[in-house]
Amino acid sequence: MNEQQEEISIMEQDKNSVLKLVFLGVISLVLCASGPLSMFATVPLCLVPLLFGRTKGLILVAIGFLITIGMANISLNFTHVWVVYLYAALSSIIIYEMILRKLNPTKGVVVSGLLVLGVIATLFFTFSMSTDTSLEMEVEKSVMTMIEMIKSNNENAAALNGTDEKSIALREFIDKPKVFVTRVMNWLPALVFVSAFFTVWVSFFLLLRNAHLWSSRVDYPYTLKDLTNFKLPDFFVWPLILGLVLFAGGEYVFGPNLEIIGVNLLFSLGVFYFFQGFGIYLDALTHFKIFGLFRTLLIMMTLFMAWQVVVIAGVFDTWVNFRKFFIKKKQNDEGDIL
Numbered sequence: 001m002n003e004q005q006e007e008i009s010i011m012e013q014d015k016n017s018v019l020k021l022v023f024l025g026v027i028s029l030v031l032c033a034s035g036p037l038s039m040f041a042t043v044p045l046c047l048v049p050l051l052f053g054r055t056k057g058l059i060l061v062a063i064g065f066l067i068t069i070g071m072a073n074i075s076l077n078f079t080h081v082w083v084v085y086l087y088a089a090l091s092s093i094i095i096y097e098m099i100l101r102k103l104n105p106t107k108g109v110v111v112s113g114l115l116v117l118g119v120i121a122t123l124f125f126t127f128s129m130s131t132d133t134s135l136e137m138e139v140e141k142s143v144m145t146m147i148e149m150i151k152s153n154n155e156n157a158a159a160l161n162g163t164d165e166k167s168i169a170l171r172e173f174i175d176k177p178k179v180f181v182t183r184v185m186n187w188l189p190a191l192v193f194v195s196a197f198f199t200v201w202v203s204f205f206l207l208l209r210n211a212h213l214w215s216s217r218v219d220y221p222y223t224l225k226d227l228t229n230f231k232l233p234d235f236f237v238w239p240l241i242l243g244l245v246l247f248a249g250g251e252y253v254f255g256p257n258l259e260i261i262g263v264n265l266l267f268s269l270g271v272f273y274f275f276q277g278f279g280i281y282l283d284a285l286t287h288f289k290i291f292g293l294f295r296t297l298l299i300m301m302t303l304f305m306a307w308q309v310v311v312i313a314g315v316f317d318t319w320v321n322f323r324k325f326f327i328k329k330k331q332n333d334e335g336d337i338l
Helices: 002-032 034-040 042-053 054-074 081-100 104-132 136-150 155-161 165-175 175-211 226-228 234-253 256-287 292-305 309-321 321-338
Strands: none
Touching: 002 034, 002 042, 002 054, 002 256, 034 042, 042 054, 081 104, 081 155, 081 175, 104 136, 104 175, 104 226, 104 234, 104 256, 104 321, 136 165, 155 234, 155 292, 165 175, 175 256, 226 256, 234 256, 234 309, 256 292, 256 309, 256 321, 292 309
16 A cells, blocks of 8 residues: 555656646746746756756757747747747756856856857857858848838837837838848847846846755755855956946047947946846845835836946945945944844
8 A cells, every 4th residue: 555655656746747847848938939038038947957957957958949940930920939049048058057066156157158158159150150141131131020020010000100209219210220230230249248147147046046946956055145245356447447438438539439349348347247236235125124025126126227226336336345334234233232
């Protein structure tokens, strides 16, 4: 009787494991097809090897990739999904290896981001060598496809004929696609750089925030606090100043090319100062005893509406060291109690 119960228990555990695998795989696919939410697709793909091992993780990634290729063949609306999924899968493999090697999360973000950039550069080089088309031509092709989709959608007719700012911007996009392509190419280095590091950081943040799900299976000696204590070395302020000078000088002083370099430099460094500022922001919320739902709402509002303030806080922390005020206030409070 006991043997039968054990067999039933094992079968139920196996069934639950399969259901969890399928659930994580479906969630990753949905996120990859959800526009801005695609940055979170790396998290469920990371959870699979953390919970079930590397082999099952690789099998799930392979199946997911085949599904996204099939989706791209079915509809033009899903042509980008396989690229996003491939990016999320590669990022998840790198992050998993960082955790497996017990790398400090702050160092893990930097190393993982650099590795992701290296993979992207390799894929780009391979693409350039294997085809006769340039990246700019591919971007232009994608833009023209997007324009055709907008024109063919009857729901956009009212927007195209409107007089508000969004309608005007949409008409300019359709009438002058080459201008938009040029802007994309100018911003592309910073976009790729920021996307790589921000995706990795968000993944580490959510994985460590939910470490209770996988910590019993993978021994990782660091916590979320180790990640939010991210701090750039002080000398990074010099390339930041250089970027500000190039951007402030504008095309009339330094020329358009140097202005573009300045903007890309500012945004690339800005993502690291965001990490630093966000850690300070979380410490401030903890210091003022803001927890629960209100804390979550404040964090979400700040991320969507005031992320620039977080970046600025990270920059000024180079000179001010905001955390010392939290410690001093805590010491004073303890003195008052005594």
